[in-house]
Amino acid sequence: MANDGLAPLSDAPSLEGMDYDERVETMVTWFLENFEDPVNETPYNSREGGYLYIHGGPFEAQDFIPYAFPDASEDEHQAAIDQLDADGPDYAPNGSRVLYPDDDYDEEEYLNLRRPLGIRLDQLAGQLDTVRSHVEAILALQAEDEKKPAGIGHNGPPPDEDVLSLADVLASIEEVKAELAKPDREVTANVEVVQRAEGRFRQLFSWVGGVLAAGVGFAVTATAEGFFSKVGEKAFEYVERHQAEIIATTQSAAETLASWADAVMSII
Known part of the structure; x- marks a missing residue:
């Protein structure tokens, strides 16, 4: 939910x-x-x-x-x-x-999960565009927040593989779009690509919750490939302002990706 x-x-x-x-x-x-x-x-x-x-x-x-x-x-x-x-x-x-939106939101989400997979995949393309626009905006604002003399704050250890990289989220969006363009996509999609994207999307809305809970300075890791050393003020304000859409869209997309992977695996 x-x-x-x-x-x-x-x-x-x-x-x-x-x-x-x-x-x-x-x-x-x-x-x-x-x-x-x-x-x-x-x-x-x-x-x-x-x-x-x-x-x-x-x-x-x-x-x-x-x-x-x-x-x-x-x-x-x-x-x-x-x-x-x-x-x-x-x-x-x-x-x-936890602050929930009005009651009819849950009904809409419930009904969406009951829609045929083909319809949900049609909706997924638009959801991917929405998530991409938010991720790109966060990365751009974080780049502004991190403007400082070269070398300061960029010599930490390599990111742990379990830490979210927003660059990886963008990469998964492009991979999933390619799968959506395939003929008979409901049964021919690359399961590894779909499941990887699902995992990254779930990391994304969990990360958003972490940022909101901890505030400015929420630690992530290095910056080079879409990682942050710490979330800056501008990026935090953007996440706070757009949290409802980011979380709702990302979670809905993740649920569709999970259903898609299950559908493909059921016929393998």
């Missing part, structure tokens, strides 16, 4: 006047007001394994606790983090922070 963004993190309470245990418990409580175990509401990809963090994530307590509570000691921070990480470090945004 697509969302219309996330409510901001709640204000961190003051720890003044509390003893050690109370301070640790307050930090844990605050974190759980804003984040939750993904098993609660996060969809699970049974085909490939792993959660689909459609509202951003996974997030870790160690990335938030020290900054939300700068007056706490390092030992107190670590005690709270250890308590939160006891069952695993990965968290999704708390469901109470």
